[in-house]
Amino acid sequence: MDRYLSGPQLARLVAIAPDTRPYYSALAQAVRSLILDGRLPVRMRMPAERHLAEALSVSRTTVTAAYDRLREQGYLESRQGAGSWTALPDPGSMGAENPWIAANDDGLLPLHAAAPLAPAALPAAIDFAAEHYRRHALGIGYGPLGIAPLRQAIAARYTERGLATRPEQILVTSGAQHALHLVAEMLLPAGDAFLMESPTYPHAMDVARARGARIVPVGVPDDGWHLDLLTCAMRQSAARLAYVIPDFQNPTGHLMDDATRAGLAGAARKYGATLIVDETWHELAIDDVPAAPPLAAFDTDGRVITIGSASKLWWGGLRIGWIRATAAMVRSLAVLRAGVDIASPIFEQLVVTRLFEDIEETRAERRRTLRASREALVAAVTERMPEWSFTVPKGGGSLWVRLESPSATSLADAAACHGVRLAPGTWFGVDGTLESRLRLPFTQPPQILTEAVDRIAEARVRGPYGTRPARPLTPAL
Known part of the structure; x- marks a missing residue:
């Protein structure tokens, strides 16, 4: 019965x-x-x-x-x-209620998303784009590679960082996620092993699952990457593709040192693997840290593909990303993307082109605002939840918190009833692991973070059902 x-x-x-x-x-x-x-x-x-x-x-x-x-x-x-x-x-989708949709339908504070508000430079860049947009309207508007000024600006930035790059090596995409999809579609056949950090960016796992890949997770301990774990996993799994986030890793905030970068590039060369390097957070150093060279600077045979994005340094509403690879691969990727979306919007490309001109001013602005928000979040969590532990990252946009018990999912449920949307560790771990972890971003203003921590503390005490109506304090993302 x-x-x-x-x-x-x-x-x-x-x-x-x-x-x-x-x-x-x-x-x-x-x-x-x-x-x-x-x-x-x-x-x-x-x-x-x-x-x-x-x-x-x-x-x-x-x-x-x-x-x-x-x-x-x-x-x-x-x-x-x-x-x-x-x-x-399905175990592969545990905790995978679409966070981007769920955040906007009930007025919750968006601590599930490490998305900063737009910088002061954005309005002037929009005016620039509006002024120059008419000239581009004289053409057909289709350009799978991206407009020339933006590709030149991206290539110049890589060259400034010590990685000589030509515009022919740049493909402009509609965000970093689009870039990752294109690379995976070209290089990741169904059933192949795909090496990934754990924890990692959740939507990278979505790409792997959509391709039918066999995910090979490599743990990222609290003290950062262990090169022997990465190289052993690469050798034992025979993975021909790997995805890493060496710059203020999402969600841990770790910054990969030069020796590990060189060793990882060498291991890829030795075992015949290609590295997809996600540099979305690269420009967001908060403390004074030595400028890390791009991982591709250690590449000698074109097996490092670098992905970048305008979403974290500037604004998530600018759906502009890019791929840096060999010129031959860029041409092949452009042919592939033509069957998907043909080209990225010209207006947004013009905006980002202008933003590159003032990149140092925006980086300085981000350092000021993120430092203030990080300090507010650290102080609030330390005061209200002293049982939680974390390492304060030197850059990036979030704390990777260890809870006193494996309760991240239930805490996220309770917090939602108190007006806060959280990202439990299960979103970042393969097959629903990392239940004792929580990612807390500090990309919102200090007052929002303090209020959010107060609500989280209340949710821990009162649970999900002794609630109060949520106040719609969600700022525009």
Whole structure:
């Protein structure tokens, strides 16, 4: 006989305060927490929507919306005429409720996203783009490689950093994620091993799974990369492609030293692997640290492909990224991308071209603002959650926090009911690992971070159901 739960039984388990808003979201989060904690077994028949609505004294529409969200997330399975059962999503997507969509539909403080606000230089760059846009309208507007001035500016920046680069080695993309998709589509056949750091950027894992790759995780300890772990994994897995974030790694904030960069490039050469190097955070040093050379500076045979982006130094709304590779590979990637989106928008390319002219001013601005926000976040977390531990990074945009217990997912659920969207460690680990970790970005203003930590502390004490209505303090991302 199937196990089942009545409406009153489930209502007692969730115990949501009547004034919680939005109620359907809190209900879905409560059921999700019960399933993940094991208090609600998998394959347990759920009460009918109308029965649960009666038990909770809410509308059936509210319960229907909660059930719909649980189905979307993979925590509920339903069959017409047979009811609904609890479930677990595929291990590869644990914690993978789309954070970019979820952040904007309920007014929560966006501590799930390490996205800074626009810098002071953006308005002038927009004016520049508007002034020069008409000249580009004389052409057909299609340019898979990107406009020449932007490719020249990107190449010049690499050359300034000690890596001689020609514009022919640059492909402009619609963001770093687009760049990673293009490289993976060209170099990562289904079933191949793909070496990745753990933790790592969540959407890089999305790319690997979309390609049907076999992810080979390599742990990044608290003291940074261990070259022997990287090289052994490369040799033992026979991975022909690897993805690394050497500059203020997301989410740990580590900065790879020169010896490890040289050793990693040498290992790739020895074992026939290609390195995808994500430099999205490179320009965001906060403390005085020696300027790290690009990892590609240690490359001798064109097996390091570098990805960059305008999203962190400047603004996420500028969907402009780039790939630095050999000229031959850039041409091949341009042919490949023509079947996807043909070209990136010219207006945004013009904006970023102008922003490169004042890059040092923007870097200085980011150092000031991120330092103030980092100090505020460190102070607030130390005061309110002294049991948590972390290493203060010298750059980047987030703290990688170790909790006192493996409770990141349940804490994220509780915090959402108190008005804060968090990124649990499971988002950054392969197969839902890193439950004892939490990424806390310091890319928002200090007052927002202090308020967010207060709410997180309240969520730890009161749990997800003794809530107050969330105030819509979310600033524009």
